[in-house]
Amino acid sequence: MKEFDPTIERSDKALIIKKQDDLLKDTIKYVLENSAFYQDHFKVNKLNVEDINSISELNKIPPISKKDLQSRNKDFWCAPAKQIVDYCNTSGTEGQPVTIPLTKSDLDRLAYNEAISLACAEGSDEDIYQLSTTIDRRFMAGLAYAQGVIALGAGLVRVGPAPAELQWLNIKELNPTTLIIVPSFLVKLIDYAERNHIDYQNSSIKKAVCIGESIRDDNLKLNALGSRIKEKWDIELFSTYASTEMGTAFTECKFGRGGHEHPELIITEIIDEEGNNVKDGEFGELTITTLGVEGMPLIRFRTGDICRKFTDPCSCGRTTSRLGPLLGRKNQMIKFKGTTIYPPAIFNVLDNQEFISLYCIEVYSDELGNDQIRVRFSAERNFDLKVLKEQFSVNIRATPMLIEESFEDLYRIIHPKNSRKPVKYFDFRK
Incomplete structure (x- = not known):
């Protein structure tokens, strides 16, 4: 051996x-x-x-x-x-x-x-x-x-x-x-x-x-x-x-x-x-x-x-x-509302929410070229959106756009066809 x-x-x-x-x-x-x-x-x-x-x-x-x-x-x-x-x-x-x-x-x-x-x-x-x-x-x-x-x-x-x-x-x-x-x-x-x-x-x-x-x-x-x-x-x-x-x-x-x-x-x-x-x-x-x-x-x-x-x-x-x-990854660095953020910091906030079952993060540029963050998530009945907003405010000093979706729709996004692993981060910036 x-x-x-x-x-x-x-x-x-x-x-x-x-x-x-x-x-x-x-x-x-x-x-x-x-x-x-x-x-x-x-x-x-x-x-x-x-x-x-x-x-x-x-x-x-x-x-x-x-x-x-x-x-x-x-x-x-x-x-x-x-x-x-x-x-x-x-x-x-x-x-x-x-x-x-x-x-x-x-x-x-x-x-x-x-x-x-x-x-x-x-x-x-x-x-x-x-x-x-x-x-x-x-x-x-x-x-x-x-x-x-x-x-x-x-x-x-x-x-x-x-x-x-x-x-x-x-x-x-x-x-x-x-x-x-x-x-x-x-x-x-x-x-x-x-x-x-x-x-x-x-x-x-x-x-x-x-x-x-x-x-x-x-x-x-x-x-x-x-x-x-x-x-x-x-x-x-x-x-x-x-x-x-x-x-x-x-x-x-x-x-x-x-x-x-x-x-x-x-x-x-x-x-x-x-x-x-x-x-x-x-x-x-x-x-x-x-x-x-x-x-x-x-x-x-x-x-x-x-x-x-x-x-x-x-x-x-x-x-x-x-x-x-x-x-984080160098090319995934986000400048959001005066704060430098890497995706793992956002993951950490979401992973700490007991009632969120699925989520993904989308980063895109607004009409002025500034980075914007959209969080799409699926939650159970006991979920409190106010608590999530507070957690973002405390942990990354800024709150992204939060969009609640059905588990089924979000699952299809996170598990694209032919992907070997779930995809939780999407970067749509030019």
Whole structure:
């Protein structure tokens, strides 16, 4: 069985940096031999392979963005078609989807990444994981979770994004210990259990690995969504962060102090608008360099995600850097009534409303070009609109337009045809 608590993650920081320096040099050499994009990128910027010998020199390479991936997707590919065993793609929520080719080695890396991530979240081969996300539609995350569970030697129940009733039937039959689940869907599982007199407090479930949505605020405390779950069901909650492009997950340990970096798989930077590294603990844009990827390695890719990095030692003994929860996506920043807002702040207000069952946010420009926010929601009978307005006023210092709709109409909007996941944010700004 492979080691799922890698030595490097508890090593002296100097040893971690030395390891990353060596892997970075290998990555740069590899892309300059195989990637048409990086060959052009180095030529235009008058760089050579000898110019970057350590991560301290990585900032000599200008960062790239999602637009580069979208406009020159196949120029990033480094492996021939006969070596590609799987084609994943991004969700396309920010424009044209990007296809990510994976070799057999990349799939093994993906499984290893998820196995050590689940182990970080107190997982072991004694666990049975119930997976509530899809593994079809070229979705990398579902594939990664499934392969990681298998690599860990644990049991796997592939229920997928099935209704709450089917989730509970599988829990009753197979006694899984851990859910891999979107936290807002976990709320729906609790609600269903209460309505149908299911004794969920005494079920087999002990942990939830929360994906796709944050359960913590930017101070690493449970946010409204995380608190709502924990108040109802006292199971262990583990927050995660990942993206298709990086093929790597950041999962928190039991101390909940941010998602641990796997330094043998990825290099992270938090940079400002000018591309300079910010100080530890300051917010900036996450920029990543993948290590050990064959199909589509990336160097200094600006993810568009705003977060911060913590480098102090964690109580779990790992010496690796940790990423805090996302403040939001750079291109989703909203200027509303003199206040700068990211969508997660609005989500947090709505998630704290017990009687709101569904919601989505629409951002658009008025006739003067100013940002405007429209919240469409479905609520139960006991809902009080005045309370919601007060919560917006207190938490984001401004109240958006609030429109109540039927559950059925809103469900169709949030679950568009062919989408792999619910869509709660729509940006109609030009």
